[in-house]
Amino acid sequence: MKSDTLVIAGGGPAGLTAAIYACRARISTVLIEKVSPGGQVLITDRVDNYPGFPEGIAGYELVDRMLAQAKRFGLEQRNGEIISVQPPARSGEPVKISLADGETIEAGGLIIATGASHNHLGVPGETELTGRGVSYCATCDGPFFNDAHVAVVGGGDTAVQEAIFLTKFAKKVTLIHRRDQLRAIKLLQEEAFANPKIEFVWDTVVESINGTDKVESLSLLNKKTGEKSTISVDGVFIFVGIHPNTHFLKGTVEMNQWGFIKTDEEMRTSAPSIWAAGDCREKPLLQIVTAVADGAVAAHSAELSMGHG
Ligand SMILES: Cc1cc2nc3c(=O)[nH]c(=O)nc-3n(C[C@H](O)[C@H](O)[C@H](O)COP(=O)(O)OP(=O)(O)OC[C@H]3O[C@@H](n4cnc5c(N)ncnc54)[C@H](O)[C@@H]3O)c2cc1C
Known part of the structure; x- marks a missing residue:
């Protein structure tokens, strides 16, 4: 050269x-x-x-x-x-x-x-189940979740945009955000709030991703109330920066x-x-x-x- x-x-x-x-x-x-x-x-x-x-x-x-x-x-x-x-x-x-x-x-x-x-969440189950329900790319993996229930973790532009995109395939998208409001631009927020397939879980973090061969559920912690819960999902898309x-x-x-x-x-x-x-x-x-x-x-x-x- x-x-x-x-x-x-x-x-x-x-x-x-x-x-x-x-x-x-x-x-x-x-x-x-x-x-x-x-x-x-x-x-x-x-x-x-x-x-x-x-x-x-x-x-x-x-x-x-x-x-x-x-x-x-x-x-x-x-x-x-x-x-x-x-x-x-x-x-x-x-x-x-x-x-x-x-x-x-x-x-x-x-x-x-x-x-x-x-970025990764760094929680138990994330590495083990990557490619088996844990994804960082809705465009690549969204079509595998036809008629499924998926979670999206994050609250910025990318998380909200990709949650909207995933409603093309999934029957339900649960968006989990650690704060009580989204960081995404207003236009994306309006689109997401108007979408009947998207449900929001506020003030909440994922503590672990559970499943043996594939993602089956998420363990959640509400940071405000301290309440723990589990939701069943077929996949989780992570957009946390x-x-x-x-x-x-x-x-x-x-x-x-x-x-x-x-x-x-x-x-x-x-x-x-x-x-x-x-x-x-x-x-x-x-x-x-x-x-x-x-x-x-x-x-x-x-x-x-x-x-x-
Ligand atoms: C899901 C998603 C949706 C987005 N949507 C939008 C949108 O709608 N509008 C918008 O404006 N932006 C969007 N963005 C952001 C946008 O894609 C980025 O801001 C933009 O791609 C940055 O361009 P870049 O060239 O700086 O870096 P990148 O696009 O990250 O490209 C960097 C390249 O460098 C290569 N590379 C890395 N390390 C090395 C190395 N050591 N040696 C050789 N090659 C290396 C990588 O393989 C990669 O191809 C989105 C991002 C994501 C992830």
Whole structure:
């Protein structure tokens, strides 16, 4: 790999947009993705808030289009997981990027766009029953729950949006939230409250997920009254926040207490020749529209710094 190459780590909306901008600036660009391009959007049934699609658009279709656009301008894409990064010790030296397969590559610049992953509840039964009724992706697993009773845990945008989506299949969706009101935007709340298939359980946490071969019930604790109860369910979908995929950068770039990377307005990190974009960076709104904006700014910033501007 030439040392004036720009490497983009992660192929979600931030990485794909950075790729479009970098390739159009005629920078030799390689995108390294550990699973398959698309990121979290691949598990989003429908995107209704991305401008330009008045009817909404399927998540996979939106990111397929981004990838096709980047390829049209010459993006080189490869599979691989980045496990560590060494910034240049002196100006003019390359960034060294180590991959899980043992290869180390050198690049003139690196944009980190490794996004975020879902949090676990950390309760008994969760790990054992994952894939057997415990799910973190309604788009992937919702169709397995035709006519079933499922629970959704969480109260933010994703939890409410996915609870609404699950009513397409399930006969009943019980949304369990640890507070007495939802955090989701008003429009989603209105839609959920108006949906006769959704029932709400407030001020309540899941203490364990029970079942032998598959999920059979949840043990619940009402935090206000201290009352314990059990509900029978066929599945449980967990949407209780996310954490950034930045563990491999510990000690390399400055992060906040939760591991989100700190950047300036030009997406520069604390390390030379390394930028960050999207959900992996500290910012107030983690959405597709902000991820793509970050990706564009990071690529522009890299372009100027790498002497292409
Ligand atoms: C169920 C759900 C519904 C959502 N609905 C909406 C919505 O309706 N509207 C909206 O705007 N947003 C929505 N979001 C949020 C939105 O998907 C994210 O904000 C957006 O995808 C962030 O983009 P990103 O490129 O920063 O990161 P991600 O989409 O997380 O992509 C990061 C990519 O990096 C890869 N990666 C991670 N670590 C490594 C590594 N070490 N080496 C190589 N590759 C790596 C990952 O495999 C992944 O492909 C939703 C999210 C979820 C989970």
